[in-house]
Amino acid sequence: MKAAVITIGDEILIGQIIDTNSSYISKALDKIGIATYEMLSISDDKTHILETFRKVQNNFDVVVITGGLGPTKDDITKKTFCDYFDDVLVQDESVLAHVKEIIEGFYKRPITQLNIEQALVPSKAKVLFNKMGTAPGMLMEHGNTVFVSLPGVPYEMKYLVDNELIPYLVEKFERPYIVHKTLMTYGRGESLIAEQIEDWETNLPSFIKLAYLPSPGKVRLRLTARGENEAILSESILKEVEKLEPLIGDIIVGYDEEETIEVIVGRALAKKELTLSAVESCTGGKIAELITSVSGASVYFQGGIVAYSNQVKIDLLKVNSETIKKFSVVSAEVAKEMALNCKTIFNTDFAIATTGNAGPTKGNSEAEIGTVFIAIATPGEVFVEEFNFGQPREKVIDRAVNKAFEMLYKEISKN
Amino acid sequence: MKAAVITIGDEILIGQIIDTNSSYISKALDKIGIATYEMLSISDDKTHILETFRKVQNNFDVVVITGGLGPTKDDITKKTFCDYFDDVLVQDESVLAHVKEIIEGFYKRPITQLNIEQALVPSKAKVLFNKMGTAPGMLMEHGNTVFVSLPGVPYEMKYLVDNELIPYLVEKFERPYIVHKTLMTYGRGESLIAEQIEDWETNLPSFIKLAYLPSPGKVRLRLTARGENEAILSESILKEVEKLEPLIGDIIVGYDEEETIEVIVGRALAKKELTLSAVESCTGGKIAELITSVSGASVYFQGGIVAYSNQVKIDLLKVNSETIKKFSVVSAEVAKEMALNCKTIFNTDFAIATTGNAGPTKGNSEAEIGTVFIAIATPGEVFVEEFNFGQPREKVIDRAVNKAFEMLYKEISKN
Numbered sequence: 001m002k003a004a005v006i007t008i009g010d011e012i013l014i015g016q017i018i019d020t021n022s023s024y025i026s027k028a029l030d031k032i033g034i035a036t037y038e039m040l041s042i043s044d045d046k047t048h049i050l051e052t053f054r055k056v057q058n059n060f061d062v063v064v065i066t067g068g069l070g071p072t073k074d075d076i077t078k079k080t081f082c083d084y085f086d087d088v089l090v091q092d093e094s095v096l097a098h099v100k101e102i103i104e105g106f107y108k109r110p111i112t113q114l115n116i117e118q119a120l121v122p123s124k125a126k127v128l129f130n131k132m133g134t135a136p137g138m139l140m141e142h143g144n145t146v147f148v149s150l151p152g153v154p155y156e157m158k159y160l161v162d163n164e165l166i167p168y169l170v171e172k173f174e175r176p177y178i179v180h181k182t183l184m185t186y187g188r189g190e191s192l193i194a195e196q197i198e199d200w201e202t203n204l205p206s207f208i209k210l211a212y213l214p215s216p217g218k219v220r221l222r223l224t225a226r227g228e229n230e231a232i233l234s235e236s237i238l239k240e241v242e243k244l245e246p247l248i249g250d251i252i253v254g255y256d257e258e259e260t261i262e263v264i265v266g267r268a269l270a271k272k273e274l275t276l277s278a279v280e281s282c283t284g285g286k287i288a289e290l291i292t293s294v295s296g297a298s299v300y301f302q303g304g305i306v307a308y309s310n311q312v313k314i315d316l317l318k319v320n321s322e323t324i325k326k327f328s329v330v331s332a333e334v335a336k337e338m339a340l341n342c343k344t345i346f347n348t349d350f351a352i353a354t355t356g357n358a359g360p361t362k363g364n365s366e367a368e369i370g371t372v373f374i375a376i377a378t379p380g381e382v383f384v385e386e387f388n389f390g391q392p393r394e395k396v397i398d399r400a401v402n403k404a405f406e407m408l409y410k411e412i413s414k415n
Numbered sequence: 416m417k418a419a420v421i422t423i424g425d426e427i428l429i430g431q432i433i434d435t436n437s438s439y440i441s442k443a444l445d446k447i448g449i450a451t452y453e454m455l456s457i458s459d460d461k462t463h464i465l466e467t468f469r470k471v472q473n474n475f476d477v478v479v480i481t482g483g484l485g486p487t488k489d490d491i492t493k494k495t496f497c498d499y500f501d502d503v504l505v506q507d508e509s510v511l512a513h514v515k516e517i518i519e520g521f522y523k524r525p526i527t528q529l530n531i532e533q534a535l536v537p538s539k540a541k542v543l544f545n546k547m548g549t550a551p552g553m554l555m556e557h558g559n560t561v562f563v564s565l566p567g568v569p570y571e572m573k574y575l576v577d578n579e580l581i582p583y584l585v586e587k588f589e590r591p592y593i594v595h596k597t598l599m600t601y602g603r604g605e606s607l608i609a610e611q612i613e614d615w616e617t618n619l620p621s622f623i624k625l626a627y628l629p630s631p632g633k634v635r636l637r638l639t640a641r642g643e644n645e646a647i648l649s650e651s652i653l654k655e656v657e658k659l660e661p662l663i664g665d666i667i668v669g670y671d672e673e674e675t676i677e678v679i680v681g682r683a684l685a686k687k688e689l690t691l692s693a694v695e696s697c698t699g700g701k702i703a704e705l706i707t708s709v710s711g712a713s714v715y716f717q718g719g720i721v722a723y724s725n726q727v728k729i730d731l732l733k734v735n736s737e738t739i740k741k742f743s744v745v746s747a748e749v750a751k752e753m754a755l756n757c758k759t760i761f762n763t764d765f766a767i768a769t770t771g772n773a774g775p776t777k778g779n780s781e782a783e784i785g786t787v788f789i790a791i792a793t794p795g796e797v798f799v800e801e802f803n804f805g806q807p808r809e810k811v812i813d814r815a816v817n818k819a820f821e822m823l824y825k826e827i828s829k830n
Contacts, residue, residue, distance in 0.1 A: 011628050013451045015442025020433050027430025036428045039456035071606040072627045073616060114606040155810050191486040191529040212487045213426050284707025285700035288721040292699025295775055295808055303727035305720055306703040312718035316760060345731060360710055393710055395570050
């Protein structure tokens, strides 16, 4: 079972937007044992689309296409479908009723000609009814290939993948099994990890593949097994993971493919009935944003302060102005006071504090660009560490956020 | 001038990570007049890489490849380069010295065999020296195509694109001109906009193309002109933009391709010497994070509070507990009090407040999932609006953040 995922849209080819749809689609396909062999982004140009359709025809079992289904003139996927499959557009009554309901019922404005045209679909296509928006998806079987066209708006695409595409594919195809297991590690580089697990890696069975996925401050190790027997695949992967623990157990913080550090930290806090708050200077709210991106965070997260200016640190957070004067605002002493006062103000078990200089200019501190102090206040103590995360600004903020979660996780694990 | 951008890595094909590199590369190429015709993501499998190299050979002027240059066993790009170009790996002394400096000097640990192998490069390649990491880039001219291989780590890739690849291409090729202009609009759907500007769109000159880029709450309109004379292209685009203003001037908030609403708002605040603070419940710190992602935000942004629990709203933000009891925490009254108190606490000219229920469960409020109240406190007044942003959680948060910036921008414009 081989799939291709195609994104149509000039906005991707000129780098104006990042394609996040292909990732979602391939992950959903992967879960039901369909491997994405190739992803392609092409322009919203009829010739280019037709040329690409011909290339993938009969070389792939499934071709999922997103984009170009909107109501405006640059949206040409539907017409190109008709050209390629020798078909004509016809009005779908249930789609039309749905479009009317959205425009007239929800947006409370009269329906326009462009809105009405959203209900036109190729006559041979199976219509994928889009509850989340006005553009329906379409599915067309042709030769040995199933072509599926979905709207490019992520929420609509996701809805159609989950509720229409995947159920259809599960019904239609017999599929092999793909089992993944991902280990999250924090605080060691990939080449050092590779040396520590070299023998283990060399002895992996041939149907299991290992990948290193490094990002600032963390490395994910992904094991993938492919085969006909799901139980054997799962068991084999489990056995290999167990062998890894004596080798790098100290840096493994989580196991699930889907898991991010904010999910792992959140679960640990919830399980132990502990609470958290955060005061952020250089990370500007990103720690709070990640914590609250997890549904259910209100159980353990009380809130936070973005203490961007010195005055806020002094007035709201009650950091002693003498501490700032004596040690400067980017210092271990200020970070510690921030964490301790945050913990008191929010009445939580733990508090994170960050203060640093993310650059590109020095701002109101003498600290070198890239310098960040992170403090963690725990029920009994306060820990602070100094880092230099280099440049640019975005990297400094990302690494500081990651490091803060890593330090916090270590402390929670002890409690 | 045609380019292809290729990403190598199974982690992309199974949807574990999102490819952001291709977007950065194509944007950089676009700026110097090189159009990306296709983006491809393929597996880190030698056969697949070789097959792809053969497909792009002589069909593209430039092929930029990222990924597969790390120190571990799944990194096979260098060896595949040698296979394809009939070459061998040799040690590059300056790269080796640089690797030693990073590992021994910065990380303070002994260099390993895997680190040393990072300094191996194909003998015929031009080495692109990577100041940001240990893996060098490589450039190989072959037939009518320039193949460029860059590391997949975004910071390293970006450094090499800006400092090595682009200067090389500018030197080597004569290129046509591509001029873009993007208009940001807030608060109206794409089909309504399309109808309002239909005549204008129909009469665009043939060398100018229009694209609609809708996302929650906003639509960007991108004009692209291609040709040999940059001055004529720029002038023609300007003329078309001027014609647009009488049609949709009321919803246009900005003009630059690079500009985000947080940049536009920041510039407006800085120009008028006004200050801002934010108190966030359902948006959990995302507004503050976006504001502070802009370098120089400390001039106008004082700070914010993430008031996630009711207790924080009462204790720290001094929202009257009676107001919460009477109207519920997700209400216009609470939003207004939050905004006014935030403005007072941070002593700013403006304050944003959000309170809502992002779902997926109802939490501690009776409000329907998707309900969000956004309040803007201005120097003289406070405005509040109620929205229902539907589902899922991520969409509710995104739309609330966008809407808050839109409301704020309108108020700043009046001052």
